[in-house]
Amino acid sequence: MQRYEQIEPIEPIIGPGQTYATITERISSIPLTDLRQTPRGWLVGFAISFSFLMLFLISILWLFARGTGIWGLNIPVAWGFAIINFVWWIGIGHAGTLISAVLLLFQQSWRNSINRFAEAMTLFAVACAGLFPILHLGRPWLFYWLIPYPNTLGMWPQFRSPLAWDVFAISTYATVSLLFWLVGLIPDFAILRDRAAGKLQRQIFGLLALGWRSSSRHWYRYEMAYLILAALSTPLVVSVHSIVSLDFAVSQLPGWHVTIFPPYFVAGAVFSGFAMVLTLTIPIRKWYNLEDFITMKHLDNMAKVMLVTGSIVFYGYLMELFYGWYSASVFEQYMVLNRMIGPYAPFFWALILCNGVIPQLLWFKFFRQNIPFLFVFSIIVNIGMWLERFVIVVISLHREFLPSSWDMYTPTFWDWSLYIGSLGLFFTLLFLFIRFLPMINIFEMSMLQFSENEKARRREARRVQLAGDTPEPAQMA
Amino acid sequence: MATRPQIFRPGTNTLARVSIFVGALIVVEILLILIVFFRSNYWRQVHIAIDQPVNFSHQIHAGVVGMDCRYCHASVAQSSFATIPPTETCVTCHTQVKQNSPLVQPIWESLETGKPIEWVKVHDLPGFVYFNHSIHVNKGFGCTECHGRVNEMPVVWQEQALFMGWCLNCHRNPEKYIRPVEEVYNMEWVRPPNQIALGQKLVQEYNIDVNRLSNCYICHR
């Protein structure tokens, strides 16, 4: 009888012709380039984002000077861009941890080339997100009253309020993500230390490397620490955005008081997070020609994740509408009606288009592997996710229980400047990161290369073996 | 690579290790300093004698002469405000006593010019605290509980830091501090050993609703 084994060719997650040396060289060369040889493109990009950062600072200054009245807020719409942006940034801040931690635990080795990058992005996104809740306070200088600390008033925060929970959720998430990222960087700092030319450079990287000597003990401890952190941050991925979603779900406002918020906020977060990763990686892999490290396989996988999460989110929207109708409550039903045909209806339909309809294209490999499409698509999703928060916050607020208090919300220049400005902050940090730190995990890539080679060798051996023992035909006597 | 010179001296490792702890300590230090400072008597102006336009001594008037608080602070039992006495109140006695003492001069000036004597506020609660003297003195809370032994103060100072937490001590368990109404103005009053028992009795007697005492609107509006 015949035994045979099919060996299908697999898509590479590292381009052909890469060796340990080339990997290390290619990646580490970017941060180690002499300041004077900084690429012009980087300078331009940095300049632009920095100017937006300045806009951000000016807006904040004016905000503190005059108060939240510089925004388009009013009664009933007392929450506006600040909260929308907060939720939007937090959502974006999810991809990093998910990619690094969860995929690590699931041993998805393809993640190695994008996790460092995603983690950095997460940190910066969370940094932006963390600012808005404070900026949106009427008296921002008293934000610390939300933190429980022994004080002379004999007062504690009011722990029934989800806003008090946010403080913990976000600070924990930020801390763990930062640690995770730093720990992951240590071996690479060591590599940079050893390859750096200038003394100062070497000393800086040396300090950051914390005396890493790649001894097996170091490696052992490192792996343990990294795994523990991964285990720690995995639940956070779920908790943070669940708690953020409670900011709305706990209230009794039609359109906010929805029990499915936690799961679908998390899905939405992952959705938007991956979108942002795509938005960033696609150009960068081009500019720094890292196509060999961030291959089609990565893009394809990310696209698949987005298809799944996107569909969950879409389901969420439909469920909201369904329950609005099914509740048989005048208020809920009107909320649905108002979303679909009210004055802000275009935003709702745009949202459905961006997050519901377009992602369905990803069922097709053609779109998943079409890089220009993916880029545009990722931006569409970013917009869509922003719109989702706009729909939830503004449309629910502007027309609720008593028609006498219904009103419209119109953002002002300062609403926009603060939003654009936060993008400035994000990209400034990002540019600094890709310029001065290894944006791809060098040693993990090397390990990846090793395992890839191993796989290749085993596959080769297998084929030889199969070729070897083909049965001979039997002889007649 | 082996040929490359070392970047750091061997001691650096220790330095690095130490720096971790030092860093942590510094943070803690700063927090502690802040906490201590904002509770300090300096910051709250406690036990700091305050100069007044008139060298008025409560020690002499309330202590040596033994005048009753209400002689000058007349509205303490009817109003939220205890009243800083008008010049004429001083005059009533000082036409008889120490007319010519230079210390009393400011009174005569004020009387002639009609310009009030501008006293410096010693116990200065924030504007959003609506303290009411009358309810306290009428329910058995002595002057000394907040103002200290004024009869022993040549120049008045703030005895208590007036933290909200401090107010709440009493608003949450008044029995620890309450005294019989007739003893309210008694500077010499000391809490008896059976204060708690007595206190509970008085709280009953003056039907003080302890639950309500810690409602926000009792002091804030």
Place this chain on the structure above:
Amino acid sequence: MTMQSPEERVDLSEIRTRLAGATGQQYWRSLAEVAETREFQEFLHREFPGGAAEWDHSFSRRTFLKVMGASLALAGLTACRYQPVERIAPYVNAPEQIVPGLPLFYTSVATSRGYAQGVLVESHTGRPTFISGNPEHPASLGAADIFTQAEILTMYDPERSRQVLNNGDKSTWDAFVAAIAPHLAELRRAQGAGLHILTQTVTSPTLASQFRALQSAYPQVQWHQYEPVGYDNVRAGSQLAFGEYVDTLYHFDQAQVILALDSDFLFALPGSVRYARDFSNRRRVRRDKLESNRLYVVESTPTITGAIADHRQPLRASEIERLTRVVAQRLGVTGVNNAELPAGIPAEWLEALVEDLQQHRGTSVVIAGHNQPPVVHALVHAINQQLDNVGTTLSYIDPVEVNPGNQLESLRALTTAMQAGQVSMLVMFGGNPVYDAPVDLDFANALARVGTSVHLSLFVDETSARSTWHIPAAHFLEAWGDARAFDGTASVIQPLIEPLYGGKSAHELVATLMGQVDVNGYDIVRNFWRSRGLGGRDFDTFWHTALSKGVIEGTAAPPKQVTLQATEFPDTVAAIPADELEILFQPDPSIWDGRFANNGWLQELPKPLTKLTWDNAALIGVATAERLRLRNGDVVELRTQGRTLRVPVWIAPGHVDEAVTVYLGYGRERAGTVGTGQGVNAYRLRTSDSLWIASGQLRRTASRYELVSTQDHSSMEGREIVVSGTLAQFRSNPEHPPFFHGEHEYRSLYPDYPYDGPRSWGMVIDLSTCIGCNACVIACQAENNIPVVGKGQVANGREMHWLRIDRYYSGELDNPRVYFQPMACVHCEKAPCETVCPVAATVHDDEGINNMVYNRCVGTRYCSNNCPYKVRRFNFLQYADLDTETLKLQRNPNVTVRNRGVMEKCTYCIQRISAARIKGEQANQPVLKDGDVVTACQAACPTQGITFGNLNYPDSEVNRLKAEPLNYGVLEELNTRPRTTYLARVRNPNPAIEPDMPAGEHHGTETSPHSVIEPEMPADGHHGTE
């Protein structure tokens, strides 16, 4: 980023047809929900709907650095000590009755509009802070209208005149006295020829006697009176009917059937506050009072009187006369014949009305508005005689004003004399004729021909600017005086404070004219009353009782017997040409004739029906708007007798068609920073021959103007917000009125808190008697230091009123049914706001009140988002004026002045509760009873529609009302357990006109998506237009 609202392209006729298809009682919704598809298209290519929110539009702007400084100071970075040093300045000689920290109350009367309104003024260590009504005073009975209450702000207005001005240059009182002395000497020699006095309506006995004295000193002195919103027609009417001037007193508490012909008697009359009280006493329904009066209103401009009416018919003001004739004829008034019914009044409607009137002889009353020609008033007098109403529902008295007459003619005479140069000295006591005199008299021009003109007024206004001398006037809270109320009752005006800006009273000025130097108002007034020999020998007691009670006993005018003399009633109806519209001039509901233009409270007060603030507009009916294709905010040009006025349009449902109403009082040129330049000046169109009703063309222009309204959506969306029904329905089942829907059952995860202490507070508001007069809103603003935010902020939806009056429409577009609902924090027992505040800045106390702790608030605004009633107000910017000294003096010392970034809301007047609680506990009576705590809104309400009290005091009124079958809580289904509940609105329609709906008119039911619309409100929020 500014857009137009979708309505602009929505065709009203289409909506009308849709509406025609629907049946039963409908509630409108905004057009935004009507034409979905079109609207969707509309919006698709828009980035953001709605007008641009200008981020700082209004209020005192500060320089960036100053603001920075301020905000840093707020951040507490500037203090090296935790508080800056404060000083206390005690009295040198303490006044007798003043106990620092305790307020004192003084009686007085406000004379804002000539007639006396009894007031009780609260004073804190010498500074008046709050005006409420005087229960002893017949015109008030404890209530107060918006003007009277807002006077406190006017008194402290930093822009009041502080200087005697001579041709605009700073001068002094002595200089003035010296300067006019020679003139006066001359005039004496000339027997006073050439000396003219111009006053507004005068009811002050003292001033009258002074003028008589003046006349004896200057025999030929001419005394003219002019009141821009005067009662000439009313007077002329009585002249016509009885051959003499009489005032009519109405006793609405006796009237079962009331017919108001263009008369806004609940607002516009000197006795309106009292009338509202009497009306509501008869109106109110309870389990044990199953009857109510019935009000028919025929009016041109929608008014609050029309809003509370059981049957309202819009009719052009110029056609009211014809209707009156018909009614008179049908009731058999002699001298009226062949009158025919004006189009627009259904014959059967009239039948039912006449029937109703006839059935209620002696318990009915007919009343006509001051804008109707004399003959209408004469007819109305005849009708009332015919119905035997005289002596029961109304009575006649001698005129209250000192010198009744035709004010218009007297002003005309004056201007002619001035033009002819016969006026050597003109002394004007108050008033602002340059601004508000009929335009054809051209007063300003005439004034230029006067030798010496003297103007005594609170502000340096248009007239002062053109006078030789301007004398700053003393406010009535600053000077002695006296005045008589609508029923003749005289009161002494006692000042509470020295003139802040050194003003002079009218009495002092007259005295000066008679050469009496340094006599003060006190002596003048006191001596006058002594001279009247009142109180007999013991004048001092008399004087003190007069002051403490606030009224002088026995001065009310006795009823007067008059006989009808009019035999025929000449036809004076001036038909409006077919190609022209009727142009109506009405006093503004917020700033009257313009004298309150610089009062921020009144400017920002939403007008009862349009909810417009800071502007006047040309009000037109829906059909007219439809015919002329006009939208809110379209600027139109009104043209009459060759004069034109450009004014923005506002569509007022219920306004009669082919007519346009313009409110007077706006477009001031020299009112002060608050009033100057707000709105348009309707006096520019107002001529002496058509003071009230003119005719002219309306031409649309290309331009638009931003009108700001505080309520954009007038439909209840089929929600149970204002529950209403008819008396018949209520009678059918008093315990369970059919217009209520099923019971709501309450479940909660949290255990119920017992609230078993001595006090637990609650409020009940009776919607049947709420007339939407806004008195409560101003009372709240004055009591609680609520800031004025300015037009721009209101446009952004940031008005700060803790108490607002929601206005809903239902029914047909052209003549809707109107519902008022005062809405403030309802103090939910399960308050949604409390659970979401992260710093516990809003918490419940053991008396059931939802406390707002300003100093703990960090401004997350979550509480507002979670408040289903949207009654919380946020200081988005620094609204409270921390700079102006005099405004600080006005503030209530027991209420915190809120800074930027803090949430605020109704507290049930917690400061009043605290005062009462402390008083009670000191007296060992912790259980507070009715009257121990009266909230500001409750005290001000003319109809006693608001009841507040202690639910734990068994027989408190509020408990009784909460047990009433009509009692319900708004949005109860959310299980918020509101402590402020409402009594359903019960109307009393005539079954002959409105057959009873057995099902009850319930709001939840007959609302189909397309059937209900709201023509006047764009969807773009507070931006009426752009």
